[in-house]
Amino acid sequence: MSGEFSDFKPFNESNPIKIAIFGVGLIGGSLALCFKGKPGVEVVGHSVNQSSTEKYVARGVVDWATTSIAEAAKDADFLFLCVPVGRLEEYVDELSRLPLKPGCIITDVGSTKASVVHHADKLALQGAVFIGGHPMAGSERSGVEAASLHLLENAFYVLTPMERTPVEYVEKLERLLKWTRAHVVKTDAVQHDVIVGAISHLPHLIAVALVNQIAGYNEQNELYRRLAAGGFRDITRIASSDPLIWRDILLSNREVVLKLVKDWQAEMDRFAKLLEDEDGEGIEEQFRLSGRFRSQLPERRKGMITSLYECYVDVPDHPGIIGKIATELGQAQINLSNLQIIESREDVPGILRLSFQQSEDLDKATALLKSLQYAVHM
Ligand SMILES: NC(=O)c1ccc[n+]([C@@H]2O[C@H](COP(=O)([O-])OP(=O)(O)OC[C@H]3O[C@@H](n4cnc5c(N)ncnc54)[C@H](O)[C@@H]3O)[C@@H](O)[C@H]2O)c1
Ligand SMILES: O=C(O)C(=O)C[C@]1(C(=O)O)C=C[C@@H](O)C=C1
Secondary structure (H helix, E strand, O other): OOHHHHOOOOOOOOOOEEEEEEOOOHHHHHHHHHHOOOOOEEEEEEOOOHHHHHHHHHOOOOOEEEOOHHHHHOOOOEEEEOOOHHHHHHHHHHHHOOOOOOOOEEEEOOOOOHHHHHHHHHOOOOOOEEEEEEEOOOOOOOOHHHOOOOOOOOOEEEEEOOOOOOHHHHHHHHHHHHHHOOEEEEOOHHHHHHHHHHHHHHHHHHHHHHHHHHHHHHOOOOHHHHHOOHHHHHHHHHHHOOHHHHHHHHHHOHHHHHHHHHHHHHHHHHHHHHHHOOOHHHHHHHHHHHHHHHOOOOOOOOOOOOOOEEEEEEEOOOOOHHHHHHHHHHHOOOOOOEEEEEOOOOOOOEEEEEEEOOHHHHHHHHHHHHHOOOEEEO
């Protein structure tokens, strides 16, 4: 870590802390990587599967791991629940039956907040304080393999303390989260679900419905899939997200999402009417309005527009070219996080999509590849 964060010490090193992560997947693993190796910090992972615990340790994501909730929770100062939304309440229940370290903080990373915060509030957690959390960063990928030290960097991290949550506990959690380099935003759990329903849950649902609509047409004619280009890809990346994670999110925020779906249907009806009326001015106005709002979104903030920094490179169709590009990037110490060949028409060069976790890596890669005479597009 560079600059101010390399020196950042939220806790006294003479008083070591234990952080327990339940569910070391994309988000739990990314958090674990932010904390592991910091002075005086011990990170323990929990999974229900022995083979997963072995994987967490082998990948160096946690210091040690266990299949026992009690063992992971024992003497922990911070407990992060990073399992699917549908499992969160069971974990809170289980923890409420265990002797926890007095003054410890239990938090979660679930994409919905009202249900888990309400549930935790009903329980008498033994000397522990529950604070709902939700990092607004992620990806369509899942599992510890997709975890990254940089996933949460610059993203918003929502905390939903209750009015009666002691402020010093919220501050303590905020101090710990500085290691993620995310920006903490506090709001109420119900409001969180309404807003995140609109900017995250509804878009996922629309992306999935759109892909499935086109997949239906494609059954009659393969050209749909083959011609699908930038526009379709941009709006549908999140349609590849994990089905189980999203089943739980949508069911947990069901009422909010149902209302949003109705509003969406009204938006579609408005478009249908503009088309029926051949109202060109009305169509232009819709695009003008949306462009104006979209241009106000934070630039390249993770979790808002894209979780990755990407560019597209035209590649001539000859063997070894992809390996050559990957080697050039590696030799220049540019960290490539993903590389994908995108199908193209027969008469044009292939297109390679390169993804990076850091905007600096994207900038360096673009400059390097252009200097090597590759055509690079954003
Ligand atoms: N994916 C995202 O973009 C994103 C972003 C922010 C928050 N979240 C939230 O983070 C949480 C984890 O999501 P993720 O994307 O890291 O998923 P993931 O699949 O990468 O990780 C989930 C973890 O939970 C474990 N798990 C799965 N089912 C379990 C069960 N029945 N019992 C116990 N453990 C189980 C898995 O082994 C894995 O370690 C979810 O609550 C999700 O809503 C996800
Ligand atoms: O970038 C993505 O792939 C995401 O889906 C991230 C995203 C989002 O919708 O913005 C998804 C779920 C979360 O709970 C938070 C962030």
